[in-house]
Amino acid sequence: MKDFGPILYLIALLAIFYFMIIRPQQQRQKKHQQLINSLQENTEVTTIGGILGTIVKVKDKTVILKIADNVKIEILKTAIAYRNDKEEKK
Template structure:
């Protein structure tokens, strides 16, 4: 009697087994959604903003490199940027190494010091 009851439960549980399989993937799907909205999407947005900033560089802009060097753009090529970091001191850096643009009030504060 006990064995036949077990078979009966196993036979009718086919539909429930498929529902449990889908429900088993639900936590994985939720984790992927969390990772996408908290990690992947903001990183892609920041990379896009950086790429746009690099494309819009102009002579005379005050910039800071990813290595922390402050300078003014004096020349632009496809792959490099010429920076004047001090009076008559010029260096070339790769465009991708430009970390960001200096705001006007930050550059004025630096020039006053």
């Protein structure tokens, strides 16, 4: 009964590990999935590679991104890092 110290220490360490590493990663992943599911045409986005563009067409797993006049590229939806909302620029 008196040797619960190491077990409690291990449980506390696992709890800290969960709340500091695993849970925030799950929240980021859930937020990114919501972003991917909400993509629409004429949305300005930034890719994980830093390319800024406007979505022209949304497909199953990819989007067509207009990055300049007469320049369009097709990228995976998962390569979109975030949406460039006009409200954030103010």
